[in-house]
Amino acid sequence: MASWPAKPKSCAPCAAWCEVAAPLIHPKALVDPAAQIDSSVSVGPFAVVGPHVRIGRGTQIGPHCVIDGHTTIGEDNCIFQFASIGAAPQDKKYAGEPTRLEIGNGNTVREFVTINTGTAQDEGVTRLGDDNWIMAYVHIAHDCRIGCHTILANAVQLAGHVHLGDWAFLGGLTGVHQFVRVGAHAMAAFQTRLTQDLPPFVTAGGNPAEAQSINAEGLRRRGYSAERITLIKQMYRLLYRKGLTLEAASQQIDALRGEVAEADADIALMQTFLSTAARGIVR
Template sequence: MTNIHPTAIIETGAELGENVTVGPYSIVGAQVKLGDGVRLESHVVIGGDTTVGANTHIFPFASIGLQPQDLKFKGEPSRLEIGFNNVIREHVTMNPGTEGGGLLTRVGNNCLFMVGAHIAHDCQIEDHVILVNNATLAGHVTVGEFAIIGGLSAVHQFVRIGKHAMLGGMSGVESDVIPYGTVTGNRAHLSGLNLVGLKRRGVDRETIHALRNAYRLLFAQEGTMAERLQDVAEMFKDNEPVMDIIRFIEGNGSRAICQPKMEDAA
Protein backbone atom coordinates (compact mmCIF):
# COMPACT_ATOMS: atom_id res chain seq x y z
CA MET A 1 0.00 0.00 0.00
CA THR A 2 1.04 3.59 -0.58
CA ASN A 3 0.58 6.40 1.91
CA ILE A 4 -0.09 9.71 0.15
CA HIS A 5 -0.84 12.78 2.24
CA PRO A 6 -3.94 14.68 1.05
CA THR A 7 -1.88 17.83 0.42
CA ALA A 8 0.69 16.04 -1.77
CA ILE A 9 0.50 16.39 -5.57
CA ILE A 10 1.14 13.29 -7.69
CA GLU A 11 1.01 14.28 -11.35
CA THR A 12 -0.63 12.00 -13.88
CA GLY A 13 1.94 9.59 -15.31
CA ALA A 14 4.07 9.24 -12.18
CA GLU A 15 4.82 5.65 -11.20
CA LEU A 16 4.88 4.66 -7.53
CA GLY A 17 5.99 1.28 -6.23
CA GLU A 18 4.63 -0.56 -3.23
CA ASN A 19 4.74 0.91 0.28
CA VAL A 20 5.70 4.38 -0.95
CA THR A 21 5.11 7.30 1.43
CA VAL A 22 4.63 10.84 0.13
CA GLY A 23 4.44 13.45 2.88
CA PRO A 24 2.59 16.76 3.13
CA TYR A 25 3.00 19.30 0.33
CA SER A 26 5.40 17.13 -1.64
CA ILE A 27 5.21 17.16 -5.45
CA VAL A 28 5.96 14.17 -7.70
CA GLY A 29 6.21 14.99 -11.41
CA ALA A 30 4.65 13.15 -14.31
CA GLN A 31 7.87 11.41 -15.43
CA VAL A 32 9.02 10.37 -11.96
CA LYS A 33 9.35 6.73 -10.92
CA LEU A 34 9.55 5.90 -7.22
CA GLY A 35 10.69 2.40 -6.24
CA ASP A 36 9.23 0.24 -3.50
CA GLY A 37 9.53 1.65 0.00
CA VAL A 38 10.61 5.14 -1.05
CA ARG A 39 9.76 7.69 1.62
CA LEU A 40 9.33 11.40 0.91
CA GLU A 41 8.97 13.65 3.93
CA SER A 42 7.12 16.97 3.66
CA HIS A 43 7.82 19.60 0.97
CA VAL A 44 9.94 17.37 -1.27
CA VAL A 45 9.88 18.26 -4.99
CA ILE A 46 10.84 15.62 -7.56
CA GLY A 47 10.53 16.49 -11.24
CA GLY A 48 11.89 15.67 -14.66
CA ASP A 49 12.65 12.19 -15.91
CA THR A 50 13.80 10.93 -12.53
CA THR A 51 14.01 7.42 -11.09
CA VAL A 52 14.41 6.90 -7.34
CA GLY A 53 15.45 3.43 -6.20
CA ALA A 54 13.84 1.33 -3.52
CA ASN A 55 13.97 2.34 0.15
CA THR A 56 15.49 5.75 -0.52
CA HIS A 57 14.51 8.31 2.11
CA ILE A 58 14.23 11.99 1.09
CA PHE A 59 13.86 14.74 3.68
CA PRO A 60 12.04 18.11 3.55
CA PHE A 61 12.79 20.76 0.96
CA ALA A 62 14.98 18.56 -1.22
CA SER A 63 14.79 19.53 -4.91
CA ILE A 64 15.40 16.51 -7.11
CA GLY A 65 15.48 16.25 -10.90
CA LEU A 66 14.63 19.83 -11.83
CA GLN A 67 16.33 21.73 -14.66
CA PRO A 68 20.14 21.80 -14.44
CA GLN A 69 21.99 25.02 -13.67
CA ASP A 70 23.71 25.15 -17.05
CA LEU A 71 23.17 27.99 -19.52
CA LYS A 72 23.82 25.56 -22.39
CA PHE A 73 20.79 23.48 -21.40
CA LYS A 74 17.97 24.03 -23.91
CA GLY A 75 15.37 21.65 -22.58
CA GLU A 76 16.76 18.49 -24.18
CA PRO A 77 15.36 15.27 -22.68
CA SER A 78 17.72 14.16 -19.92
CA ARG A 79 17.55 11.92 -16.88
CA LEU A 80 18.46 11.56 -13.23
CA GLU A 81 18.86 8.03 -11.87
CA ILE A 82 19.10 7.51 -8.12
CA GLY A 83 19.83 4.04 -6.74
CA PHE A 84 18.43 2.25 -3.69
CA ASN A 85 18.87 2.72 0.07
CA ASN A 86 20.02 6.32 -0.20
CA VAL A 87 19.44 8.99 2.43
CA ILE A 88 18.91 12.47 0.96
CA ARG A 89 18.66 15.10 3.68
CA GLU A 90 17.09 18.56 3.82
CA HIS A 91 17.73 21.08 1.01
CA VAL A 92 19.75 18.65 -1.12
CA THR A 93 19.64 19.43 -4.84
CA MET A 94 20.27 16.96 -7.66
CA ASN A 95 20.03 17.89 -11.34
CA PRO A 96 19.58 15.74 -14.47
CA GLY A 97 22.13 15.49 -17.25
CA THR A 98 22.79 17.65 -20.30
CA GLU A 99 23.64 16.97 -23.92
CA GLY A 100 27.31 17.68 -23.21
CA GLY A 101 27.49 14.92 -20.62
CA GLY A 102 25.46 12.07 -22.06
CA LEU A 103 22.07 13.34 -20.81
CA LEU A 104 22.38 11.40 -17.54
CA THR A 105 23.21 12.14 -13.92
CA ARG A 106 23.58 8.91 -11.96
CA VAL A 107 23.69 8.30 -8.21
CA GLY A 108 24.53 4.85 -6.87
CA ASN A 109 23.27 2.90 -3.87
CA ASN A 110 23.65 3.25 -0.09
CA CYS A 111 24.81 6.88 -0.25
CA LEU A 112 24.30 9.65 2.29
CA PHE A 113 23.79 13.24 1.16
CA MET A 114 23.70 15.56 4.16
CA VAL A 115 21.94 18.92 4.45
CA GLY A 116 22.43 21.25 1.50
CA ALA A 117 24.61 18.96 -0.63
CA HIS A 118 24.49 19.61 -4.39
CA ILE A 119 24.87 17.13 -7.26
CA ALA A 120 25.14 19.05 -10.53
CA HIS A 121 24.33 17.89 -14.06
CA ASP A 122 26.08 14.84 -15.52
CA CYS A 123 27.75 13.77 -12.26
CA GLN A 124 28.39 10.05 -11.80
CA ILE A 125 28.31 8.94 -8.16
CA GLU A 126 29.15 5.35 -7.21
CA ASP A 127 27.95 3.38 -4.16
CA HIS A 128 28.46 4.21 -0.45
CA VAL A 129 29.48 7.83 -1.12
CA ILE A 130 28.96 10.48 1.58
CA LEU A 131 28.56 14.20 0.92
CA VAL A 132 28.72 16.12 4.18
CA ASN A 133 26.70 19.30 4.80
CA ASN A 134 26.82 21.82 1.93
CA ALA A 135 29.35 19.84 -0.12
CA THR A 136 29.02 20.90 -3.76
CA LEU A 137 29.84 19.00 -6.94
CA ALA A 138 30.02 20.94 -10.19
CA GLY A 139 28.98 19.39 -13.50
CA HIS A 140 30.53 16.19 -14.87
CA VAL A 141 32.23 15.20 -11.59
CA THR A 142 32.78 11.47 -10.97
CA VAL A 143 33.02 10.09 -7.44
CA GLY A 144 34.23 6.55 -6.69
CA GLU A 145 32.74 4.19 -4.14
CA PHE A 146 33.14 4.93 -0.41
CA ALA A 147 34.52 8.42 -1.09
CA ILE A 148 33.69 11.13 1.46
CA ILE A 149 33.32 14.79 0.47
CA GLY A 150 33.79 17.00 3.54
CA GLY A 151 31.43 19.75 4.60
CA LEU A 152 31.45 23.03 2.66
CA SER A 153 33.81 21.55 0.05
CA ALA A 154 33.53 22.49 -3.62
CA VAL A 155 34.65 20.25 -6.47
CA HIS A 156 35.45 21.77 -9.88
CA GLN A 157 33.69 20.51 -13.00
CA PHE A 158 35.12 17.38 -14.68
CA VAL A 159 37.18 16.44 -11.60
CA ARG A 160 37.47 12.74 -10.76
CA ILE A 161 37.39 11.63 -7.12
CA GLY A 162 38.82 8.13 -6.70
CA LYS A 163 37.33 5.34 -4.61
CA HIS A 164 37.84 5.53 -0.82
CA ALA A 165 39.18 9.11 -1.11
CA MET A 166 38.58 11.67 1.63
CA LEU A 167 38.15 15.40 1.00
CA GLY A 168 38.65 17.49 4.11
CA GLY A 169 36.05 20.08 5.07
CA MET A 170 36.11 23.46 3.26
CA SER A 171 38.40 22.15 0.54
CA GLY A 172 38.42 23.64 -2.95
CA VAL A 173 39.24 20.77 -5.28
CA GLU A 174 40.22 21.55 -8.87
CA SER A 175 42.38 18.49 -9.64
CA ASP A 176 41.71 14.74 -9.73
CA VAL A 177 42.06 12.94 -6.38
CA ILE A 178 43.68 9.50 -6.44
CA PRO A 179 41.88 6.50 -4.94
CA TYR A 180 42.53 6.16 -1.17
CA GLY A 181 43.94 9.70 -1.09
CA THR A 182 43.17 12.53 1.32
CA VAL A 183 43.11 16.17 0.22
CA THR A 184 42.71 19.40 2.18
CA GLY A 185 42.93 23.12 1.66
CA ASN A 186 42.04 25.89 -0.74
CA ARG A 187 43.17 25.10 -3.33
CA ALA A 188 43.32 21.53 -2.14
CA HIS A 189 46.55 19.53 -2.06
CA LEU A 190 47.08 15.82 -1.54
CA SER A 191 47.94 15.28 2.12
CA GLY A 192 48.41 11.52 2.23
CA LEU A 193 46.29 8.40 2.21
CA ASN A 194 42.88 7.95 3.80
CA LEU A 195 44.28 5.61 6.44
CA VAL A 196 41.35 6.03 8.82
CA GLY A 197 38.89 5.03 6.11
CA LEU A 198 41.01 2.06 5.07
CA LYS A 199 41.19 0.75 8.64
CA ARG A 200 37.46 1.25 9.18
CA ARG A 201 36.74 -0.87 6.10
CA GLY A 202 38.93 -3.71 7.28
CA VAL A 203 41.88 -3.34 4.91
CA ASP A 204 44.73 -5.44 6.29
CA ARG A 205 48.00 -3.95 7.57
CA GLU A 206 50.07 -5.49 4.77
CA THR A 207 47.96 -3.84 2.08
CA ILE A 208 48.06 -0.48 3.87
CA HIS A 209 51.84 -0.77 4.23
CA ALA A 210 52.15 -1.45 0.49
CA LEU A 211 49.91 1.52 -0.31
CA ARG A 212 52.05 3.83 1.82
CA ASN A 213 55.23 2.66 0.12
CA ALA A 214 53.68 3.06 -3.32
CA TYR A 215 52.42 6.54 -2.42
CA ARG A 216 55.90 7.68 -1.39
CA LEU A 217 57.41 6.35 -4.59
CA LEU A 218 54.73 7.84 -6.83
CA PHE A 219 55.10 11.32 -5.42
CA ALA A 220 58.85 11.36 -4.88
CA GLN A 221 60.88 14.16 -6.45
CA GLU A 222 63.17 11.91 -8.49
CA GLY A 223 62.35 11.21 -12.12
CA THR A 224 59.17 11.95 -14.04
CA MET A 225 55.67 10.86 -13.14
CA ALA A 226 55.65 8.51 -16.13
CA GLU A 227 58.83 6.84 -14.91
CA ARG A 228 57.54 6.54 -11.37
CA LEU A 229 54.23 5.10 -12.59
CA GLN A 230 56.07 2.43 -14.55
CA ASP A 231 58.29 1.53 -11.61
CA VAL A 232 55.44 1.33 -9.11
CA ALA A 233 53.24 -0.65 -11.50
CA GLU A 234 55.99 -3.25 -11.86
CA MET A 235 56.82 -3.40 -8.14
CA PHE A 236 53.20 -3.69 -6.99
CA LYS A 237 51.57 -5.42 -9.94
CA ASP A 238 49.91 -7.99 -7.66
CA ASN A 239 48.51 -5.39 -5.24
CA GLU A 240 45.04 -4.42 -6.42
CA PRO A 241 44.62 -1.19 -4.37
CA VAL A 242 47.95 0.12 -5.66
CA MET A 243 46.94 -0.78 -9.19
CA ASP A 244 43.66 1.10 -8.62
CA ILE A 245 45.78 4.23 -8.17
CA ILE A 246 47.95 3.45 -11.20
CA ARG A 247 44.92 2.93 -13.46
CA PHE A 248 43.30 6.09 -12.13
CA ILE A 249 46.35 8.25 -12.88
CA GLU A 250 46.70 6.68 -16.32
CA GLY A 251 42.98 7.24 -17.00
CA ASN A 252 41.45 9.70 -19.40
CA GLY A 253 40.62 12.51 -17.00
CA SER A 254 40.69 16.08 -18.31
CA ARG A 255 42.03 17.58 -15.08
CA ALA A 256 45.50 17.37 -13.56
CA ILE A 257 46.22 14.97 -10.69
CA CYS A 258 46.12 16.61 -7.27
CA GLN A 259 49.69 16.69 -5.92
CA PRO A 260 51.09 16.81 -2.37
CA LYS A 261 53.01 19.74 -1.01
CA MET A 262 56.75 19.14 -0.99
CA GLU A 263 56.84 18.31 2.72
CA ASP A 264 53.86 15.94 2.42
CA ALA A 265 55.52 13.88 -0.31
CA ALA A 266 58.46 12.97 1.88
Protein backbone atom coordinates in the same frame (compact mmCIF):
# COMPACT_ATOMS: atom_id res chain seq x y z
CA MET B 1 -4.12 6.88 -2.99
CA ALA B 2 -3.83 5.61 0.55
CA SER B 3 -5.15 7.88 3.26
CA TRP B 4 -2.97 9.34 5.99
CA PRO B 5 -3.32 6.97 9.01
CA ALA B 6 -4.90 8.33 12.15
CA LYS B 7 -2.57 6.33 14.40
CA PRO B 8 0.89 6.16 12.80
CA LYS B 9 3.24 3.37 13.75
CA SER B 10 6.96 3.63 14.43
CA CYS B 11 9.14 4.00 11.33
CA ALA B 12 12.82 4.31 10.41
CA PRO B 13 14.69 6.94 12.47
CA CYS B 14 15.77 8.74 9.29
CA ALA B 15 12.15 9.68 8.62
CA ALA B 16 11.19 11.95 11.51
CA TRP B 17 8.65 13.63 9.23
CA CYS B 18 6.80 10.32 8.67
CA GLU B 19 6.20 7.99 11.62
CA VAL B 20 4.44 5.28 9.64
CA ALA B 21 5.42 1.97 8.16
CA ALA B 22 2.28 1.55 6.05
CA PRO B 23 2.17 2.68 2.41
CA LEU B 24 0.71 6.15 1.95
CA ILE B 25 0.59 9.29 -0.10
CA HIS B 26 -0.47 12.25 1.97
CA PRO B 27 -3.70 13.79 0.66
CA LYS B 28 -1.99 17.19 0.41
CA ALA B 29 0.82 15.87 -1.78
CA LEU B 30 0.63 16.64 -5.51
CA VAL B 31 1.50 13.47 -7.38
CA ASP B 32 1.01 13.40 -11.14
CA PRO B 33 -1.18 10.42 -12.15
CA ALA B 34 1.43 9.43 -14.74
CA ALA B 35 4.15 9.00 -12.11
CA GLN B 36 5.10 5.36 -11.44
CA ILE B 37 5.27 4.93 -7.68
CA ASP B 38 5.42 1.63 -5.82
CA SER B 39 2.54 1.09 -3.41
CA SER B 40 4.96 1.02 -0.46
CA VAL B 41 6.32 4.54 -1.12
CA SER B 42 5.56 7.25 1.46
CA VAL B 43 5.04 10.81 0.19
CA GLY B 44 4.75 13.60 2.76
CA PRO B 45 2.43 16.61 2.71
CA PHE B 46 2.97 19.34 0.10
CA ALA B 47 5.48 17.22 -1.83
CA VAL B 48 5.29 17.47 -5.64
CA VAL B 49 6.02 14.50 -7.90
CA GLY B 50 6.14 15.02 -11.67
CA PRO B 51 4.80 12.83 -14.48
CA HIS B 52 8.10 11.28 -15.59
CA VAL B 53 9.13 10.13 -12.11
CA ARG B 54 9.53 6.48 -11.07
CA ILE B 55 10.05 5.59 -7.39
CA GLY B 56 10.85 2.10 -6.10
CA ARG B 57 9.74 0.06 -3.13
CA GLY B 58 10.17 1.42 0.38
CA THR B 59 11.39 4.90 -0.55
CA GLN B 60 10.22 7.80 1.63
CA ILE B 61 9.67 11.30 0.26
CA GLY B 62 9.47 14.06 2.87
CA PRO B 63 7.19 17.10 3.04
CA HIS B 64 7.72 19.90 0.52
CA CYS B 65 10.08 17.86 -1.64
CA VAL B 66 9.95 18.39 -5.39
CA ILE B 67 10.74 15.32 -7.50
CA ASP B 68 10.65 16.26 -11.18
CA GLY B 69 12.16 15.55 -14.58
CA HIS B 70 12.89 12.12 -16.04
CA THR B 71 13.91 10.80 -12.64
CA THR B 72 14.20 7.19 -11.49
CA ILE B 73 14.64 6.55 -7.76
CA GLY B 74 15.31 3.01 -6.54
CA GLU B 75 14.35 1.21 -3.37
CA ASP B 76 14.62 2.14 0.31
CA ASN B 77 15.82 5.70 -0.17
CA CYS B 78 15.03 8.38 2.42
CA ILE B 79 14.65 11.88 0.99
CA PHE B 80 14.12 14.53 3.63
CA GLN B 81 11.99 17.64 3.50
CA PHE B 82 12.64 20.50 1.04
CA ALA B 83 14.94 18.54 -1.27
CA SER B 84 14.78 19.34 -5.01
CA ILE B 85 15.44 16.23 -7.08
CA GLY B 86 15.48 16.04 -10.87
CA ALA B 87 15.18 19.72 -11.78
CA ALA B 88 16.57 20.97 -15.09
CA PRO B 89 20.36 21.43 -15.16
CA GLN B 90 21.86 24.84 -14.43
CA ASP B 91 23.44 24.99 -17.86
CA LYS B 92 22.61 27.75 -20.35
CA LYS B 93 23.07 25.29 -23.20
CA TYR B 94 20.22 23.14 -21.93
CA ALA B 95 17.32 23.31 -24.40
CA GLY B 96 14.76 21.10 -22.72
CA GLU B 97 16.15 17.73 -23.84
CA PRO B 98 14.68 14.74 -21.94
CA THR B 99 17.83 14.11 -19.92
CA ARG B 100 17.70 11.92 -16.85
CA LEU B 101 18.53 11.46 -13.19
CA GLU B 102 19.04 7.94 -11.85
CA ILE B 103 19.30 7.24 -8.12
CA GLY B 104 20.02 3.75 -6.78
CA ASN B 105 18.98 2.08 -3.53
CA GLY B 106 19.40 2.86 0.14
CA ASN B 107 20.50 6.49 -0.19
CA THR B 108 19.84 9.16 2.43
CA VAL B 109 19.29 12.67 1.04
CA ARG B 110 18.96 15.39 3.66
CA GLU B 111 17.27 18.79 3.74
CA PHE B 112 17.69 21.31 0.89
CA VAL B 113 19.76 19.00 -1.29
CA THR B 114 19.55 19.78 -5.01
CA ILE B 115 20.29 17.15 -7.67
CA ASN B 116 19.87 18.06 -11.35
CA THR B 117 19.36 15.94 -14.45
CA GLY B 118 22.08 15.56 -17.11
CA THR B 119 22.77 17.44 -20.32
CA ALA B 120 22.97 16.46 -23.97
CA GLN B 121 26.63 17.57 -23.99
CA ASP B 122 27.49 14.51 -21.84
CA GLU B 123 25.72 11.15 -21.63
CA GLY B 124 22.49 12.88 -20.67
CA VAL B 125 22.26 11.38 -17.19
CA THR B 126 23.21 12.28 -13.63
CA ARG B 127 23.69 9.09 -11.65
CA LEU B 128 23.93 8.15 -7.95
CA GLY B 129 24.70 4.59 -6.87
CA ASP B 130 23.67 2.88 -3.64
CA ASP B 131 24.01 3.63 0.07
CA ASN B 132 25.22 7.21 -0.26
CA TRP B 133 24.88 9.67 2.62
CA ILE B 134 24.12 13.15 1.23
CA MET B 135 23.93 15.80 3.97
CA ALA B 136 22.03 19.09 4.01
CA TYR B 137 22.54 21.80 1.37
CA VAL B 138 24.61 19.60 -0.93
CA HIS B 139 24.39 20.44 -4.65
CA ILE B 140 24.99 17.72 -7.24
CA ALA B 141 25.05 19.31 -10.67
CA HIS B 142 24.28 17.93 -14.10
CA ASP B 143 26.07 14.85 -15.40
CA CYS B 144 27.73 13.97 -12.10
CA ARG B 145 28.48 10.32 -11.39
CA ILE B 146 28.40 9.34 -7.73
CA GLY B 147 29.47 5.80 -6.84
CA CYS B 148 28.32 3.81 -3.81
CA HIS B 149 28.88 4.32 -0.07
CA THR B 150 30.05 7.92 -0.45
CA ILE B 151 29.57 10.63 2.18
CA LEU B 152 29.02 14.26 1.15
CA ALA B 153 29.00 16.43 4.27
CA ASN B 154 26.97 19.61 4.70
CA ALA B 155 27.11 22.14 1.83
CA VAL B 156 29.42 20.17 -0.45
CA GLN B 157 29.09 21.66 -3.94
CA LEU B 158 29.72 19.54 -7.03
CA ALA B 159 29.93 21.30 -10.39
CA GLY B 160 28.88 19.59 -13.60
CA HIS B 161 30.45 16.34 -14.83
CA VAL B 162 32.14 15.52 -11.50
CA HIS B 163 32.83 11.81 -10.86
CA LEU B 164 33.12 10.36 -7.33
CA GLY B 165 34.39 6.83 -6.76
CA ASP B 166 33.00 4.37 -4.23
CA TRP B 167 33.60 5.19 -0.54
CA ALA B 168 34.80 8.73 -1.29
CA PHE B 169 34.28 11.23 1.53
CA LEU B 170 34.02 15.01 1.05
CA GLY B 171 34.15 17.23 4.11
CA GLY B 172 31.72 20.07 4.73
CA LEU B 173 31.82 23.12 2.42
CA THR B 174 34.10 21.36 -0.05
CA GLY B 175 33.83 22.68 -3.61
CA VAL B 176 34.65 20.53 -6.64
CA HIS B 177 35.39 22.08 -10.05
CA GLN B 178 33.61 20.78 -13.15
CA PHE B 179 35.01 17.61 -14.73
CA VAL B 180 37.11 16.78 -11.65
CA ARG B 181 37.25 13.13 -10.58
CA VAL B 182 37.65 11.89 -7.01
CA GLY B 183 38.96 8.34 -6.73
CA ALA B 184 37.58 5.51 -4.64
CA HIS B 185 38.36 5.71 -0.90
CA ALA B 186 39.72 9.26 -1.28
CA MET B 187 38.93 11.93 1.31
CA ALA B 188 38.78 15.73 1.20
CA ALA B 189 38.95 17.69 4.44
CA PHE B 190 36.65 20.52 5.54
CA GLN B 191 36.51 23.45 3.08
CA THR B 192 38.75 21.81 0.49
CA ARG B 193 38.86 23.32 -3.02
CA LEU B 194 39.35 20.60 -5.62
CA THR B 195 40.29 21.82 -9.10
CA GLN B 196 42.30 18.73 -10.10
CA ASP B 197 41.67 15.00 -9.83
CA LEU B 198 42.14 13.42 -6.39
CA PRO B 199 43.60 9.90 -6.74
CA PRO B 200 42.17 6.85 -4.97
CA PHE B 201 43.04 6.37 -1.29
CA VAL B 202 44.47 9.91 -0.93
CA THR B 203 43.44 12.43 1.72
CA ALA B 204 43.71 16.09 0.70
CA GLY B 205 42.88 19.46 2.21
CA GLY B 206 43.32 23.16 1.68
CA ASN B 207 42.50 25.91 -0.79
CA PRO B 208 43.75 24.87 -3.27
CA ALA B 209 43.91 21.23 -2.25
CA GLU B 210 47.19 19.56 -1.32
CA ALA B 211 47.74 15.86 -0.70
CA GLN B 212 48.32 15.06 2.99
CA SER B 213 48.30 11.27 3.48
CA ILE B 214 46.30 8.19 2.64
CA ASN B 215 42.86 7.51 4.08
CA ALA B 216 44.27 4.78 6.34
CA GLU B 217 41.53 4.88 8.96
CA GLY B 218 38.81 4.56 6.34
CA LEU B 219 40.61 1.59 4.80
CA ARG B 220 40.97 -0.13 8.18
CA ARG B 221 37.26 0.31 8.82
CA ARG B 222 36.56 -1.41 5.50
CA GLY B 223 38.65 -4.43 6.44
CA TYR B 224 41.88 -3.72 4.57
CA SER B 225 44.78 -5.73 5.99
CA ALA B 226 47.89 -4.05 7.40
CA GLU B 227 49.95 -5.41 4.48
CA ARG B 228 47.51 -3.99 1.94
CA ILE B 229 47.51 -0.57 3.61
CA THR B 230 51.32 -0.61 3.72
CA LEU B 231 51.44 -1.14 -0.04
CA ILE B 232 48.98 1.71 -0.59
CA LYS B 233 51.29 3.90 1.50
CA GLN B 234 54.13 2.90 -0.85
CA MET B 235 52.06 4.09 -3.82
CA TYR B 236 51.45 7.37 -2.01
CA ARG B 237 55.17 7.89 -1.32
CA LEU B 238 55.99 7.26 -4.97
CA LEU B 239 53.40 9.80 -6.06
CA TYR B 240 54.11 12.49 -3.49
CA ARG B 241 57.37 12.02 -1.58
CA LYS B 242 60.02 10.89 -4.06
CA GLY B 243 60.05 13.90 -6.38
CA LEU B 244 59.15 11.72 -9.37
CA THR B 245 57.28 12.78 -12.47
CA LEU B 246 53.82 11.33 -12.77
CA GLU B 247 55.01 8.97 -15.51
CA ALA B 248 57.95 7.72 -13.45
CA ALA B 249 55.79 7.28 -10.35
CA SER B 250 53.27 5.31 -12.37
CA GLN B 251 55.99 2.99 -13.65
CA GLN B 252 57.29 2.31 -10.15
CA ILE B 253 53.76 1.77 -8.83
CA ASP B 254 53.25 -0.83 -11.56
CA ALA B 255 56.41 -2.60 -10.39
CA LEU B 256 54.76 -3.22 -7.01
CA ARG B 257 52.41 -5.83 -8.52
CA GLY B 258 52.73 -9.22 -6.86
CA GLU B 259 54.23 -7.98 -3.58
CA VAL B 260 50.86 -8.24 -1.81
CA ALA B 261 48.45 -10.37 -3.82
CA GLU B 262 45.28 -8.77 -2.46
CA ALA B 263 46.65 -5.29 -3.29
CA ASP B 264 47.04 -5.91 -7.03
CA ALA B 265 43.49 -4.65 -7.51
CA ASP B 266 44.45 -1.44 -5.65
CA ILE B 267 47.42 -0.95 -7.97
CA ALA B 268 45.19 -1.47 -11.00
CA LEU B 269 42.67 1.04 -9.61
CA MET B 270 45.40 3.64 -9.13
CA GLN B 271 46.96 3.03 -12.54
CA THR B 272 43.64 3.33 -14.35
CA PHE B 273 42.91 6.58 -12.54
CA LEU B 274 46.31 8.11 -13.25
CA SER B 275 46.22 7.15 -16.93
CA THR B 276 42.94 9.05 -17.40
CA ALA B 277 43.68 12.15 -15.26
CA ALA B 278 42.94 14.76 -17.92
CA ARG B 279 43.04 17.65 -15.43
CA GLY B 280 46.20 16.50 -13.68
CA ILE B 281 46.16 15.29 -10.09
CA VAL B 282 46.26 17.05 -6.73
CA ARG B 283 49.98 17.27 -5.80
